[in-house]
Amino acid sequence: MRSLRLLVVGTLLHAKHLSRSPFEVTIALVVPVVQATLAVYLFRAGGEQHRLLEAAVGAGVMGVWSSVLFGSGGAIQDQRWQGTLEMIMLAPRRPVLIILPITIATGVVGTYALLTTLLWGRLLYGIRLEFAHPVAFVVAAVVCVVALGMFGLLLAATFVLMRNANALANTLEYPVWLVSGMLVPITVLPAWTAPIAAVLPTTWGARALREATSGGPVWPSVAVCLGISVLCLALGAVALTHVERRARAAATLALA
């Protein structure tokens, strides 16, 4: 219970903290709206008007991934730059319980993108928010955010080992959008991308949301998404413990 409370309170704290940043909020709101507009015009030009809601949801999930990628990837580095890394690492709890709320919070901020693209589509383009499985959509969205937060922990723990982590984050945005089928169906991609897509939680999260939107078996995708993410969480926890011990031994915790 104490761990759960720590996770919830920590997530709220960091979500509030991120929401205070005009840069984070503007990017989370405006860029996905531009992507959604692009998707709407592309789908219209391609004669796929009946898939506009799918396009808006896809653009929103793209925004969630961008938020997690850049937010979680730099989570530890940001704490270091703020001068708070030593303090949170001194807390008498496991490092994973301290860092996980930050990465989940980046997913929570990412939901601003999802909500904005849906609202934008409804108000501007008259897209009817008629989900095939409305309840499943909400559950899938929550699972997707938490799952991406867990995946984010793995990113945070591995990115901190790399000097050029920013470059990796910049590089990973479009490939994951592409391979996960957020807007482009996986079926049109070369066959060799299928195994990569299969191990990414983003693929299953996006698939669950798409199925909840347009119809299909939502729950298997939700379960696979959650399963892969728990695995990412376990790997991230191990990596984080290793990184923390190494940084303490070498006295480099506060050094960039």
Next chain:
Amino acid sequence: MTFPSLLASAVAPPLFSPPTPHRRRPHRRERLGMKTLRLMTVGGTIAYRALFNWTTPGMFIGTLLVGPLFQLLFFAYLGRQLQVADDRFYIVGNAVLTASLACVFGGTMAVANERRYGTLGHVLLSPRSRTAIFWGRVIPYAGNGLLIAVVTLTAGALLLGLRIPVSALPGLLLAMAAGSLACGFFGLTLGALGLRFRDVWVVSNVAVALLLLLTGVNVPAAGLPGWMVTVGNALPITHAAEAARRLAAGDGLAAAAPALGQELLVGAGYAAAAVILLKIFEVESRRRASLDAL
């Protein structure tokens, strides 16, 4: 010297050699021109090396070469699936657009990073022309953008099997150079806003995203509302992408020339806008003593 006298001097050495004339001292205006050119190229290069953060090869390749290539692939596959346009439309258009990443952020960094690192005051204390200093900053970033566009087009064409006529390559290079330069000046205009607004990176990020939508690189102009097409016509890349597509289709330089001219005109407009805005905001920053305030 006429042709016969040239021939004579080549056959037999002249008996009398006239004294070597003194080298003519360049006119003041010529000297100033040379100095300005030197300031733009050398100053621009030094500033690029000092202010460009992504100096390691890994960061450069990851951010500026691999990322844009996946952007091209993303839209090419999306276009294939929706059958909005053919591969050439997406590959050529997105290759030209990829220059915008380095050029818009680079142009912004040229001003904003001077402020961030506390060196803007020193630059503005220089007795040299502000116009030359800041225009010079754009040149390396435009070169960077051109390199990215060329690499992306080559890789994209090879991966997706697009054939481009060899005769179109010089024209394509010209179109990508024009697009990069226009984008660099567009970035400099946004960077000028950095003298007035605290967080110019928000503006740059939004601008780069808007270029995806408004330049007609991913959605054909016929599929966009009229006002978006009008705004797009005033943005860099729009006309360069159109010229590049015409060239890649084998239409020849003559067919692409009007679009190329329009791109250069747009670039010149942003170059002028950047200088005017820098002047206005500099005066205001001095008056409000907010030049280095972050």
